[in-house]
Amino acid sequence: MTDTSHTVAPDESRHFVERLSLVLSDMGFPPMPARVWAALMTSETPSSTPGDLGSRLGVSPAAISGAVRYLQQVGLIERVAVPGSRRQHYCVSVDMWADAFVTKQSSLYQVSAVADEGIRVLGEGTTAGDRMEDLRDFFDFMAAEMPRMLADWRSQRKDRTPGR
Structure with a gap:
């Protein structure tokens, strides 16, 4: 069961995303896809839009677009339909990493x-x-x-x- 009582300060969350993405980059992962993947993994929402990701990471839509394309190609994220939304939504799971x-x-x-x-x-x-x-x-x-x-x-x- 998921603990919903824990809240994370935005600065702590951003710092953690950057730390996780740096570790992935050190392993050979491209930096921007590493940041986007880390942002998706640390999100409390089931999916995120490119706009959500750009705002969270403070980067341009073009940077998000390229990173999302890369992550889809390597099978680490997938686009999902969200009822009532016309925007693209992306999600990630640990199972995708194993796959x-x-x-x-x-x-x-x-x-x-x-x-x-x-x-x-x-x-x-x-x-x-x-x-x-x-x-x-x-x-x-x-x-x-x-x-x-x-x-x-x-x-x-x-x-x-x-x-x-």
Whole structure:
């Protein structure tokens, strides 16, 4: 059950959004999509309009538009219909984050395949070939373990309201 008695000061909320987006950016996430995603994740409303996001982040509609487009393409947000509203609304959930990892699993195998080719090109037993072998083995391991890790995460996760 969600605790509705807790209120967050607007300055604290803005600071947290910037901190979360900075961590995501440090992981390689583009900065503006990271800020928009963090704003959606920290919102108490089920969905937000681009105008809501622009106001909350203090950025232009163009910046929001590009970020929303990126986030939709990578599957981290979705557009939702809101009865009575003609504006576009977007929502996010932690499940979308997990689903995005699953869809990226094929990329892990692609890196593995290219590393395997690198072993043949650079020579097995060479320093560079050994690096490629380590790279291949790591990505093979991650690709094989990801479905199990996600299943374990979902099974231990607390029951939550969809869209949260």
